[in-house]
Amino acid sequence: MKKLHLVNLEATDNIITPEQFEEINLASPAVEIFTDFKVHKALMIDGDTMAVTALQLMLKTHVRMNIVVAENDNFIGIISTNELSEQHIVAKLAKGIAREDILVKDLMIPKSDFHAFDYSELLRASVGDVVSTLENYQLRHCLVLDRESHHIRGVISTSDIARKLHMNMDLNVQQSFGSVYDVVHQKASSM
Template sequence: MSEFKLLNTTKLEGIYQFCEHYEGNPLSIFSPAEQVVTDFTRRHPQVILKDVDIDHALFMMVNGHVRCKLVIDHDDTFVGVVNSKDLTGRKVLTTAQKRNVSRADLTVEDVMTRKGDLHAMFYECVENARIGDILETLKEIGHQHVLLMDENQNLRGMISASDIARALHIPVNILQKAHSFKEIFEIIYEHAEVTA
């Protein structure tokens, strides 16, 4: 027997309108940035082991309704971030081809963004920031998310462009920035494939 109870539901026959009153103000780019933070002190971070194969990782993301997971090793040490695009995009085929292995042999570690290539900010910066400030920062660094650290440099949380887009009901397009000729080539090639 379950320790939870069933709640009453009702049919929606005859219901056509949305309510007009909001408790508080609806979110906008001027709202406090803390309202779109995934705070690890209140919610466990979404993590995945680095040696999980990419198909299983994608299955976990789809069924967990998440687009990004923090990658850890077997000692629970943070090593990087993987998102659903990493698991389904051109990066998978390029990596498999370079290593001369099949796609099924690739793991999360093979396609993740390593922590040394990620950006973070201290949580206290977010306490006085607006959502628009975070969007501007994400655009400047060319990343879909930024990690947040506490004063002891432990991971405290994360803000992602997709969370902001969902919260504000707006499209958010963060263009990837290149830092080397190799990255420039990869970005141009990837965008050419998308527009073809």
């Protein structure tokens, strides 16, 4: 049996990520920039969770969006750190609702108000097509629907697109999708 030697980690600063090896650009297939729930478990939160608790969890885990579910994990909406902002909480407080009574389902975007990409169409699209569509609809997140199976197949996020395109920007700052779109196109034109 071979004896393996352990090494010191003092000079180690970073953890490698798959994005560091991906060569993705606006012409790349769109499926390369979406989070596929067949590969990655969807980030879900119960609609009856207190809004302040949900925000704390999301900030602690660096998650910007969760799928909101009810009983039996039935999809009822989407919640992001934007909907959980103090501004939205204060609006509920002004209506006489106590802070501890404000739930995720009270602030979420209901599924009836949400749009989705068709997975079969996404298979034939490019990253540039997705960026353009998200910009046109001014969306930060968009679900991907597998219409054949009637399942939510995944999600596309502007922050994921920016990271995979190796864009140098602070994604913790609230930005419109237009600013992400501008940076992507500036980067593409400089290549």
